[in-house]
Amino acid sequence: MSHDENNAVLFGSGDEAPSNHSHNPHFNELVDARRRQILAGGAALGVLGFLGVGLPGESQAGERHLPPFGRRNRLPFTAVAVGRADGISVPAGYRATPFIPWGTPITGGYPAFLEDASNSAQDQAEQIGMHHDGMHFFPIDAQYGAGLNSRHGLLVLNHEYIDAPLLHPNGPTVVDGKRVSAEQVRKEINAHGVSVVEIRRDVRGEWQVQPSARNRRITAATPMQMSGPARGHALLRTRYSPEGTASRGTQNNCASGFTPWGTYVTCEENWAGYFASRDSDLPRELKRYGLRSSSRFGWDTLSGDEFERFDATRKGADARADYRNEPNHFGWIVEIDPFDPDSVPVKRSALGRFAHEGLVFAKPRAGKPVVCYSGDDAQNEYIYKYVSRGKYRPGRSDGRLLDDGVLYAARFNADGSGDWLALDLQDAAFQQACAAAGVSFADQGEVLINTRLAADIAGATKMDRPEWGAVHPDSNEVYFTLTNNSARTTADAANPRVKNAYGHIIRWREERRDNSGVRFAWDLFLLAGPESDSRGPNGQALGADNMLASPDGLWFDEDGRLWIQTDMSGSQLASGPFGNNQMLVADPHTGDMKRFLVGPLGAEITGITATPDFRTLFINVQHPGEGSTANNLLSTWPDGPGKRPRSATVIITREDRKRLL
Template sequence: MDRKDIIQSTEYGNKAEAFEAFDDIPTNPHLGRTIGDVIQQRYGRRDFLRGSLGVAATASLFGATALTAPRQVAAASARDSRYVFDELQWGNDVDHHIAEGYNADILVRWGDPITADAPDFDVMNQSAEAQAQQFGYNNDYVGFAETEPGRGMLCVNHEYTNEEVMFPGLGRQDRSDFEGMTADLVDIEMAAHGGSVFEIVKGADGKWAINRDNPANRRITANTPMTLDGPAAGHPRLRTSADPAGMTVLGTINNCAGGMTPWGTYLMAEENFHGYFWSDVLDAEGKPDISAQPEAASMDRYGVPGRWYAWGQYHDRFNIDKEPNEPNRFGYIVEVDPLNPDAMPIKHTALGRFRHEGAETTIAADGRLVIYSGDDNRFDYQYKWVSADPVTKANSHFGSSLLSDGTLYVARFDADGTVQWLPLVHGQGPLTAENGFASQADVAIDTRLAADALGATPMDRPEDAQPGPNGTAYLMLTNNSRRAADQTDAANPRAESRFGHIIEIREDGGNHSAEKGTWSILVLCGDPKVEEVGAMWNPETSENGWFGSPDNCAFDNAGRLWISTDQGSNWGRTGKSDGLYALETEGDLRGHSKLFFRCPVGGELCGPYFADESRTLFLAVQHPGTDGTKDFAGFERDSTFEDPATRWPDFNPNMPPRPSVVVVTREDGGVIAG
């Protein structure tokens, strides 16, 4: 199935669903030894498909007690769990739901003013000027820079836009080659991308609210000036007619997950940047023809141009026929100083160029900064960055050399249970001029090609990766329905993996900067009652607790892992809306999961982020009322602006669904799940 077939298919109810399906088609040609092959070699594919493992494998997943302990009732599991809350009932409806004893309050919605001068939201009369001062669309990552107890700067990514539920009377644009889009609508979309930074304050009643009067409040958009640093800054491949020095980029796009540095700056990960680029040069089948492009090999590996948006019709920099180097200026980690609106954001090219899902940081046992980041595409790779120097008071600041001087690694998972971190360093191994890498700049720009050359392990869509205590890290592999039976391996064990899995890494010596570690599977997601799914959970996991398509994750102050899900249009396979789950990682209940929060229909849960000593949890619900609405009983059609599956969170007949950030607190003000 190619791009045109997917766009015209009735299976996908909105543009986002269609292009996510198109993105399922891998761009990696090196699939001889995928993570599925490695898992098969380590554990044995037949055991996984039976939904049961041998004694040794089961013990490695869940601990020895799981082999002999009788199945307990849910109440006993709750008593023994480190997560103290009554599990939520699974389901899917027009509203969000939270476990008993908790509040889930809407903090901010698409269009809400966040600056002192911002106009009130008028959904029928939108403008780019207004949107540039209002909360953006499709909120994904949420971070918090505390300035004092009960006060700080909230930092939120805005990943993409759904014009069919965003603009009145427009409908699906990809099917009509964007015939309804105008320059004004494109400019609103560009203003709705990027991020929002604004102060929030906790009141005497325990509720959080926006302080619009803080002069540091601002929007970061697809037009915000940004500088470049690292090996690719100023390189000829990053120079354009508007920026002949190759040092200043306008904007950031498709900001999915992210991270916060130990010094309180905000990291925005640029994910599916390829989709924003346009070309007027098409082949006989209507596909972009890049054969004459000087950057053709790089464009092909990154999927440029995707033609997901009409921006290139109105802005030359997004048209590769006019600016072939512009795509090379996206796909990086962007650092923002939340407290200083005058500080130009920095794109750190040393951290590599790929479809970054997350930029989660930790300080290793040896004192160095480590950042984990996945490349969210079928059959792409898991990376980590290790700074050259340890973190000190002197270098803990915005624009620190810790983000430009160090080594980027890519992971190779072996069937013996080891993971090798392979350095992406020019001149080492195959990364030489003879193989197309003239300098470290080429390695930074073409990180995917460099990782190909090193023989990294193709993964099942590596999404968020969260460093944990004692040198552990947890990798969210959301799904890979394109994996064939002969493409499985030890770390990606299931063909047509529609539900995903989670890998635990234990770095050697408990040190996140180590170049070697061991890996195991924490859970294989999906319904454990369906044998052919091959799901694996702790046997105490209830019907409410299992999930599919893990996406983002976070640790609370007690070192407990929380998982949010993104099933996209496939939630009909589980019947469950996306939500937040508490997942045990150690002890007799290792692999035991409990449902805590669930989204309204068609929404994806992002974040999560704990603050206020784990008394506050920020969650982001994006694209409510859009994904998979044909499977929503009683609605069973595509959502539009005029006819959405839900009008969450306003439930106003004159307002479409609005992506929003939710604040979770305990009714008694205590620690969440404590």
Template sequence: MTDSTFLYDDGDIDTNRSANGHLNDLIASRYSRRQTLRGGLTAMTTAVFGGVLLAGCDEDDLLQRETVTVTAGQGATTSAGKTVTLQGTASTTARTVGWAQVSGPTVTLSNANTNTASFTAPAVSASTPLVFRFTGTTGVGDTATADTTVTVTPATLDFTAVPKNRNDLVTVPAGYTVTVLYRMGDPINASTPAFANDGSDSNFSTRAGDQHDGMSFFGLAATGATRDPSSSTRGLLALNHENIVETYLHPRGQTTTGGVRPEAEAIKEIEAHGVSVVEVTRGASAWSYVQASSLNRRITPNTPMVFNGPARGDVQLRTLYSKDGTQGRGTINNCANGAMPWGTYATAEENWAGYFRRDRGDAAVRTAAGRAKENTSLARYGIGEGRAGNYGWTTVTPADSSSTIFRKWNATATADAAPDGTADFRHEPFQYGWIVEIDPYNPQSTPRKRTALGRMNHEGVEPGRMIAGVKPAFYMGDDAQNEYIYKFVSNTPWTAADANAADRLATGDKYLDAGTLYVAKFNADGSGQWLPLTFNTGPLTSANATYPFADQADVLINCRIAADLVGATPMDRPEWTAVNPANGEMYCTLTNNSSRSPARTDAANPRSYVDPRTDGRSNSAGNVNGHVVRLRENGDTTEATAFTWDVYAFGAGSDLNKDNINLSGLDDTNDFSSPDGLWFSLPSNVAGQGANPVMWLQTDDGAFTDVTNNQMLAAIPGRVGDGGTKTVNNSTPAGTSTATTRVGKAPGATLKRFLVGPKECEITGITSTPDGKALFVNIQHPGETGGPDNITSNWPATQNGAAAPSSRPRSATIVITRQDGGLVGI
């Protein structure tokens, strides 16, 4: 039993027995009457005490003022790649607001929890509605919503084509900014002094080299030196330095006394070749390179290398420097490039043959040593007897008599030396002509020459689409007249996790050291075959009378000879390759071919004509303006051994005959000549996504320069087979012929001139940040025909205004950005 006498009572009981309404009842009554207008606790309180707390306001006015209301703005239409701003409004009673996507392709909303949100319109193949909902919420959770629709249409080239011009600066469309980033001679460490640009500078092993060319961007984490493939604010640029403009490199040009070059000049010239790896960052107002970065590196013709793949250790790679044929020194005449999916940089050795000296009588020495077939090889690669070698480096007498950095460029066999080549440098030419893989994130790593990809005038190497479980392909051109297009198919199917492998060069070993090298044959009916270059297949045997191959290493070292024997199609200087990330189709620039006579035309190289000039120079003949061929693998797989093809576009002046020369119907907004650099926007941003990603086309021209400096165009190409056939009637002083070719749909407004460079330059090398908002482009050899007493360009000093007439031109990397912060090109 409980005694209630001592229980506590605080008086909190209901003793009011009147009929007056209870506060809770009143609140409930008032609240429910305005169910559609309620505004949370504030509305509830003023509904009960409004006459006391807010004199002069009647009940309906208060309820209206404390109701949450929102609007989401009018619907709009935009195109893929554009930045879209959503503007919502909410009454003051809203404690929180926010945007959310209701339907359509998923986008990432920036500032979604504010009135003003934004997003990048996604890639679409047709007009597509996206619905967004704006919500306002009161303090007690009451909400109001409103929807708006943004209709997105396919991407367009949203800029006015840059007019052709011969100005001494880089011209881009209105709304874009050019920043000069990394110039020839710029120091890459804290101890190297600023570049004087008067020919007196040295130490090019710690400066930017000359003639910037192929290039790739590799993302870095915001802090530290770790890889971040998604970073668009900090990264490494790896870029090639193809050659030199020797007239500007020294105070008064090259010195030759009694046929001998000074050692210091030759060292400078050698070190100005090769590759740069340099850190770049985006600041508050512009991009810049980081001079003192620990990741900066120069790779020159003197940098130690190793050989990997089937030719490693082959007798043809043995030299005095590497008697077992496993090592080498340096890379030279690096033209195009490739970015490997696992985060490495691949550089291509192009016109390396011209650097070698070969004295008369060398062929007899090789024959006497039992190596007569080396004469066949050297001739096929352009190293005949009687060559002095570019820049006369072998004439130097070094201060260090034990040094062989100049001697190695003399490929002449010494009569009394070891016949296997280990006592001289007769085999040094076989150490060049390869794809070289570099880890840009590790300055201490040793570059690897990938022999499985063959030896040629490599223009570049472009990976095909990487699909898990499928063997990847890597596409390459051999840049010389009447050479071939190749692809290498790895023996190892792609594993997606390898994109983030820690040991990047070991991953390269996995995919690039074993596989099949193929060469392309183009048929007149629009079909084609990939012909395998495999030892003991077809004519590639030890019994071949033209060239008796010893093994697969011999086939790869002499893949030009192998391609001749299997019947590949000679092309008009195959240069850069690029792969459409949407469908896997491969494009290849065919720059031009002065030896393409009417009698030698075919379906894939159908033009031979005389190009009229307006600058007084003699007219040239052949395929003067070049074209871009593209192919689609059967089954859309990189493992295919057959393909279909057509010509995406033929280079030509807009005023030339449209029946036989200007076959693509180019006009003043998009005519071009001598296509060279080629690159698709990255699939990490809208410009590289969807059914029609943006392709960039650069020129290296001498035929159209009476009309315009070299240029870069943007394109949204179609697909193989979207055009038809055309019959071309060729006529030159060498004769006449008829050829039927396959031409893609006329580009029209889907091809536009985006950039024109300064005087006498080549536009070459292109990459971007992953977000597509910064485009890096290289300007090579401006003013190349001049010298100290006849400076023919002052770029890049002219880019931001007038320059002193004495300012020497410099190759340089530029960055192009939109002034509104959007994607470049669309």
């Protein structure tokens, strides 16, 4: 076959195929009773507050604890218009500067990026990876000081996946549906993972990469360790790790997070497609995660242990002779110490195994448990919460708090209340649910390796692709994007449209001030879509200044403004009212929302972090010109005409160098 014909077999969409065949109710089935209350007059969304559902505990759902900003304009900029230009648009008075695009040298021999993409696999291991995503800025004094340095720090970012046709000079070489170049595949492996980059503002106020020993590339081949209840489990034994304690690499890292003790967490999302199993009877820990007989990139078709690990077919006498369990090493949250380039990343199994979109922490309180949230980004999957058993001690706590706790899955009730369902063998309700379903788990490690199945059994609510989360810095309310779900066929109050093509944002207030309780109250913050089919945070239809679709990234600044990023694709990008993907800013207190940025052609807007003085904002532009090949460039951002498109970070500042807002 020709290269093009072969490429039709491999390198397909990375979106995970639906694999939730449980009978759990979908979100849309639970809220019909609330439809008239939520949508009547378009006024029960957003600014009018939560549904009036009383909860036991320390606070009531109807109470508001947002700061009294009065009439002050907290969005003092002119909204950017939608558009389809191949560049970045920001409001007047602001500047957007591309920074550290794919291929920027950061370590080792600092190999320059070659415009024909002919860099070697080793070069790529010393350069910024492909397709930037979740990101955090760590002030250089964060470890031993106040953490307020806004001119010098570590920028840490994920690399979600790759476009193989752009990564190599003429695309990947495939013969009869198989990969033939180990060098090409090693380069692809090295383009995944995480980059740690030390950066500093120079005397002109421009950010520069520093030649630092802290700079680091973590790839899909970097040695790692397992921790928590699944460490050493029989289902983690492989030829590489007969004891089930060691792993290799992290990949498909989407959103990210940072811990109260100053480490970075990267989140493994659409990892299942990188593996293949040709067994006819897949075990539940593979089947429920959508493994297939062929892989997305064909890494498993090459010889050698470094590639054979992507073939999960049973070949040996037991698991220690092959890689049947290798997929069980993925789907985790990985903790990285950004300040120690020699540290070994740790996969924290107590946080569950699924398609993690990110990890967001509630505001930590001394002497209270650590609480964090993560969404499973696939159609009809769930939202999760973790509550540590140990208590947070500022200056003393570390990642061990993420090894012993209770993982919960969310159930959203039709009356606006919600329940956190423990996925824990010590919990009586979960034990009863397992018995009723006729499902057994040998131990808690097996529960966590099969997190999706455990949530099915517990009765969690199927959601429309839970993506990023954010926690309000004052109220501790939790916001989550549900980006879309075109497979849904019935309308309801929370998603009042047949097929959720546009997505929405949900939020909830926990019953306890430290967010560790098991009940909450929820409402909708916004319904995305065109003017004829949407509701903004103020309860009114979206308009020219704030129309959006497929909300994805979420982030709160320290003043409680919510930044919303979009990930439209296909026809939504090609035509219609939305233009290119964008970033908006909303004020939950007033219900105001405006568009702040529009990105280049074919790109997703994602990843967001800021310096402590809020004078520099970093965002990421992922896969500009998505679908490009070396001979068909659908974007040439950021380098200009004739140049391959490259994912990059964008630095946003005000021209007068004051605070951004």
